[in-house]
Structure formats: C-alpha cells, structure tokens
Amino acid sequence: MNQHQKTIPLGGAQLVNKTTSECFVLERSVLKIGRDEGNDLTLPDDTYVSRHHAWVLHMRGSWWVEDLGSTNGTTLNGKSLEERKQLVPGDAIKIGRTELFFELSQGCDV
Numbered sequence: 001m002n003q004h005q006k007t008i009p010l011g012g013a014q015l016v017n018k019t020t021s022e023c024f025v026l027e028r029s030v031l032k033i034g035r036d037e038g039n040d041l042t043l044p045d046d047t048y049v050s051r052h053h054a055w056v057l058h059m060r061g062s063w064w065v066e067d068l069g070s071t072n073g074t075t076l077n078g079k080s081l082e083e084r085k086q087l088v089p090g091d092a093i094k095i096g097r098t099e100l101f102f103e104l105s106q107g108c109d110v
Contacts, residue, residue: 007061018099023108048096
C-alpha cells in the first residue's frame with residue numbers, strides 16, 4: 001500500500017456511473033462487473049461489456065481493479081489495464097462504454 005494512502009474499509013468506498021449517476025457502495029470484498037445477470041454490478045445495455053468483464057477487490061485495506069480477460073478491455077484513468085491496479089479516490093474506470101468513478105462512500109443507495 002502506498003504510504004500516503006489511507007486504509008479504506010468495506011462500505012467506505014463506492015463506484016458512481018458517470019452517465020446515470022447510479023451509485024454502488026462497495027460493501028463486499030469482491031464486486032463482479034459485467035453484462036451477465038450473475039454479476040454484482042450488471043451493465044446489460046452496454047454491448048462493449050463482456051459477460052464477466054472485471055472485478056473490484058478489497059485486499060489489505062485497499063481497493064483494486066482487475067480485468068477478467070474481457071474482449072474490449074478495461075481502462076483506468078485512460079490507460080489500458082494490463083494487471084491488477086490499486087484504486088485511489090477520483091480514479092476513472094472504463095468498462096466497455098461505461099465510465100465509473102471510484103470515490104469515498106457518501107452513503108448512496110445501492
């Protein structure tokens with residue numbers, strides 16, 4: 001963990017959809033994202049999203065994002081995600097055509 005980054009507990013962070021402003025509080029250690037209904041965060045209307053596209057993980061007090069071998073890839077702050085990367089508040093994750101912002105939790109409805 002970066003020495004300047006604080007520990008972020010479960011429920012202490014969220015993803016916000018840039019287009020719809022929908023908010024998803026990160027309350028579990030793994031949030032699966034994709035087009036398939038079996039994901040925790042489903043993006044069924046984005047045809048550029050794979051069935052099982054990416055996940056956001058909570059490990060060692062930090063949040064991380066990892067692409068799951070998706071067809072169109074995942075970007076973090078405009079750069080292609082080649083390996084698991086640690087998230088900091090303000091990061092932009094692009095999955096298909098959907099952009100999600102990683103923020104500290106404001107207590108939004110899931």
